[in-house]
Amino acid sequence: MKTKLTLSKEYIKGLWENNPVFKQVLGMCPALAVTVSALNGIAMALATTFVLVFSSLIISTFRKLIPSQVRIAAYILIIATFVTLVDLIMKAQFPSLSKELGPYIPLIVVNCLILGRQEAFSSKNTVFRSVVDALGMGTGFLIALFVLGGIREILGSRTILGLQVLPDFYEPWLIMILPAGAFLTLGFLMGFLNTYTERKKRLEREAILKKHIKPISDTPINTVEA
């Protein structure tokens, strides 16, 4: 068993170290499909966070009462309830936003991020800890979707949150608001982030090696006969 993290670490791990989109690669469908603008990304992430937090709350509260044989069915029922709730509320209160996000709100049910957190975290941790974890994951999702949507909106419609940021002579790259643009942006972001973390890890490793091991030999190891 791993040592318990402090509550603040439990929250922060979702933002970066375990970011749902960039690190766990979960919830790809909404992350790619709705991020044509920053606002859409924010709305989607908030709806997902709502479902995630409340599902985690309920599931961690009753985690000892739900028999493990039917836990997935029970989780899905609970998640679907909250998704339908969000869908109805959005349709009633924010009709234009609901129209924009279209079928992707009901599709939150099948977002692996939510079921994944229940299975991996809420079913094993206390209520408070689960909610903090859900909030962290939700915030991480929000950051990812905002960055994705923001980049696509700036390059594809030269605006951010509806405000024009690039000059008129910049011709918007329509590809960025097409599905291809979502894949390109996500690919580049993940590439850069992975390069960064890999380098950090390598430097740390090298620092440790330098400290403890002295070089054995400088000659290269022959792997192939000439």
Add this chain to the structure above:
Amino acid sequence: MKLLVHMLATLTIIGILSGGLLSEVSKWAKPKIALHRKAETEKAIFLVQPDAKSQKKIETVDFEIYRVFDENNDPIGYALPYEGNGFQGNIRLMVGVKNDLKEIVGLQVLEQTETPGLGTKVTEEPFTNQFVKLVAEPNVGWVKGAPPKKTNEVQTITGATISSKAIVDIVNGGLQKLRDVKNSGVEL
């Protein structure tokens, strides 16, 4: 046996609670959603029939169509929602016509999935305004790359010829259907 009961009981309780909660929320949300839908349709009707003061759904036909009236409650025309194929998916639009079905009053695109920034230009005013006071007989035509010379023609959008033509085709299809119904003697 005990486990089976436990399993059934858990799922049943969750189901009942979930159903109960959702039905309550739905009771609250349904009228609001219906109101939004109605307001949306009404808005579109008055956009395509700017002179209209009131509207009424025609119930004698099996498709959706609205009769619109001026301030003296005299019928001045129709507002017809109609749909067809665009470049990528379905396009749904609302077209307003005069009583004699010979002149279009206005056009509004309600739903579309055209290419963003390109095909979506058919929803914008430079294009839709071409339909204002457009002669619709014998049908609506289109020209490419030059301002229209005839009174029943619109100019297609550069680079989005297919979406533009789709709109024209949908308008023609809807008006033709209306004419057929009228010619067959049904009271509209």
Add this chain to the structure above:
Amino acid sequence: MATVTANPTYKLELTSSPHVHSRWSTKQAMWMVVFALVPCIVSAILFFGIYQLTIIAVSVGFAVGTEAAIKYVRKRKITLNDGSALITGLLLALILPPNFNLAFVALGSIVAIALGKEIFGGLGYNIFNPALVGRAFLQASFPVQMTTWEQPNYAVDSVTSATPLASFKFDAVGTELNTMLIGNIGGSLGETSTIAILLGGLFLIAIGIVNYRIPLAMVIGVILFGGVFWLVDPAAYQNPLFHLLGGGFMFGALFMATDWVSSPLQSKGMWIYGFGIALVLILIRLFGGLPEGVMYAILFMNAFVPLINRYTQPTVFGGAK
């Protein structure tokens, strides 16, 4: 490049395709291709004006610059003298519309090298034809500018500025075949003159740099598939000759589909690949929303090349039947 050091003086280089053995080294072959493209460049200048040289210059400049920059950042040997970046830039310029915005040309060129080639690891590792990747990016980003065609210099009538394929598809206006053969029509820089393309293409086939099978399979395929529809309804569908001379077909068949890296290795695979491109092309041109589809047809079949190679692998001598 994966290099395993065995001995200070010998190096075993592990490289991906092309392993095609040829009397030409990659470097020589690349320069021959550049030479073969000269007629197309001349026809571009002749029909669309001397200004087109700036498009070619910008495209080549940014392609070579991007390649060098990426190699530098990745700390790899800068291999500009193999001429592959030069060719990608040249090919990209020749499939762009005349008088195209230079900023877009630069962007397309960067994308072609960075996303089309270097991101896979450089020459030999790319799945798709880099120049076509660049053009596809531009097509998706700037669809209006990519389909705005200049009048050729010696235009007979000044009414239409569309390509023959577009005017047939959208306005049901045909174009005379001999005009299309010479290239005095609307279209991309190097795509219009069939004669110029054939001059360069046949030269490459003659000296053995380009294999005749892929272009031949494409031509036969278009005559076959296009011919069937033409025979069924000559009024609605153009005759196959129009498809051969129209749009980027000839240029695509001789210079794009035959790219060493992104085309199949075996003869049988080349035939399958060529017929596949022809089929997809005819489907796009006749039933798709776009008037032209050579680019998408080739990119589509590029994706199948690894599969084709796998199933057309010749049996090893003594291997199972």
